[in-house]
Amino acid sequence: MAKRIDVSGLTAYYGSHKAIDDISMTVEPRSVTAFIGPSGCGKSTFLRTLNRMHEVTTGGRVEGKVLLDDEDLYGQGVDPVAVRRTIGMVFQRPNPFPTMSIFDNVAAGLKLNGSYKKSELGDVVEKSLKGANLWNEVKDRLNKPGSGLSGGQQQRLCIARAIAVEPQVLLMDEPCSALDPISTLAIEDLIGELKERFTIVIVTHNMQQAARVSDRTAFFNLSAVGQPGRLIEIDDTERIFSNPSVQATEDYISGRFG
Amino acid sequence: MSHAVTEKRPSSLKGGSLPRWSAWAVALAATGAGLGISAAAGLDSSIQWALIAALLFVLVNYVLAVRVEGRRQAKDRLATSLVWVAFLLAVIPLASLIWETVSRGLKVFDVYFLTHSMGVVSDTEPGGGIYHAIIGTLEQVALATLIAVPIGVLTAVYLVEYGRGRLAKTVTFFVDVMTGIPSIVAGLFILSIMLILDLQPFGFAGSLALAILMMPVVVRSTEEMLKLVPNELREASLALGVPKWRTIMKVVLPTSIGGITTGVMLAVARIMGETAPVLLLVWGADYINNNPFEGAQASLPLYIYEQYANSAGSPAAYNRAWAAALALIAIVMILNLAARGIARWKAPKTGR
C-alpha cells in the first residue's frame, strides 16, 4: 500500500517567480514526515508538487523529478488525475462539499469518479469514517449536510474523504491550524493510526506537533523575502529537535532567527 | 486619579437620546405640514407636497438630533432619514404601477379571458381573450431559453474555468458588446436572414432574436456565480483524483446552481417583455397557433401594444391590454417564485 517518495532537484515556479529551488529528499513509506519552516518558504508549494496539484494554479510549473517507488510522477504520459488518486491531500481549511451530505462527502471520490459498486459504498464510507475516528459522532446523521459539523469534525470528514479512495500517500497542509487543541489532539492521534497504512507528509507551524507526530522532520527556509525557499535539512525528528546539524535549524526551533 | 473624575466617567458614556417614536412623529408632522403648506400656497400637485414633506422630515430629524443627541448621532439620523426617503421614492412608483395594473386589469381578467383568443372578436369590441398570446409567449420564451441557457452557461464555464489569454478576452469583449444590442437590432438581424431565406414570420424566428438578447445576460450572471464558488472546493475535488470536467459538473455547477437559476430567471423576465423582435419576426395573430415553427403567432407584449394601437381608443381594448399586462406580470412572478423554490431546494445545505 504505502509507497516511498524520492524527490530530486525539484524546482517550482509561479509564472516567472521561483518559489522553491532544487529540493531533494526521500520520504519513507509508513512513516510521518513533517515539514517546518517560516511562512512563505514554500512548504505548501513543495507539498503540492508531490501530487501534481501545483500545476492547477495558474502559471504553476515544475522542474525536476518525483519518484513514487521508481515511477516518475512528472514523466511523459503520466496522468495527473491518476497521480492524485494515488496521493491524497488534506487542506488547511476544512473544505467539505457544501451540496453533499456527510455520506456523499466521504463517497465523493468514488462517486465522482464513477468507479464503484453501489453495494460496497456503504462499507467504504463506514470504514473510512471509522478510520478518521468520526464514525461514532456522525453515524446517526449520515444524510445531514457535512457543513453542519464542527471545524474539527469537518477536518476529520475531509480526512475520511481522502482515505476513502485508498491512496498510498496522504499529504496534509497544516491540517490543524484552524482547529482548537482538542480537535488537534484527535487529529494527531489519527495521524498516528493512519501511518500504519499510509505514507504521511504533514506541514505544520506547530513545533510540538511536529515533535509529537512525526518520525522525520524537514526544515525549510528562505534567505530573504522574495527569494526561493530551500530545504535546509531533513533528519530523524529526535535529532532535529535535540541536535540539528545546521545552525539555522537550531535557531528556528529555539525561536532565535534573524 | 481624583475621585471626581471617576465619578464623572459613567455619565460621559451616556448622552441625551430621542425616544424611538420620534422619527414616526416627525414623519407624521412633516406630512401634515407638507399638506398644510401646499393648501395654503394653493399647490395642487401631490409631488409638491410630498417633496416638501420629505425635505421637512429630513431637516427636522437632523435639527432635533443635533439639539438632543449631539452631532455624531445627528449625522446618523440624517443618513437614516435619507435612506428612508430614498426607499419611499423607489417604492412609490413600483407600488402604484402594480396597483394601477391590478385595478385596471381585473376588469376583464377571468377564466374566459385566459382561455379564449381574439379569433372572432374585432379589436374594438368587448370579449375575446389572451389564450393565443400566452401560448405564443410561453413557446417563444421557452425555445429562446432552451437555446440561450446551455450556450450561455457553457460560455461562462469556459471563461471562468478554462479561459486564458486572447480567446477568453475576445469572448468577454463580444459578450459585452452583445449586452448592449438593442432588441430591435437583434430582430432586424434575424429578419435579414429570414428575407434571404424567403421565410414567412413564425414563432421560432422570434425565439432566435430573444435568445440573442438573453445569452449575454446568462453568461454574465453565471460567470459571477461561478467566481463565487471557493477555489478550495475545486481543489478538494481535483485532489481526490476527479478529472476537471467532472469537478465542474458535479461540484462547481451544483454549488452555484441557485445563483445561476436566479440569473436565468432575470434573463427570462427580461425577454418576456420584449415587443420589437416579436413584432418584426412573429408578426402577431388573433387566432390560436400552437406551432411555433410555422405561421404567425401572438405574444403578450405584442398583444398589449396591438390593443392600444389598433383599437381606435375602444375602452374594451384598453381593458384587455391592462388585463394582458397583469397576466404578463403574473407569469413572470410565478416563474420567478418557481425558480426561487428550485434554487432553495438545490442550494448548499446548512444546519445540522
Ligand SMILES: Nc1ncnc2c1ncn2[C@@H]1O[C@H](COP(=O)(O)OP(=O)(O)O)[C@@H](O)[C@H]1O
Ligand atoms: N498562487 C500563488 N501565486 C503566486 N505565488 C504564490 C502562490 N502561492 C504561493 N506563492 C508564493 O510562493 C512562495 C511560497 O509560498 P507557500 O508555498 O505558500 O509557503 P508556505 O506554505 O511555506 O507558507 C511565497 O513566496 C508565495 O508568495
Ligand SMILES: [Mg+2]
Ligand atoms: Mg502554507
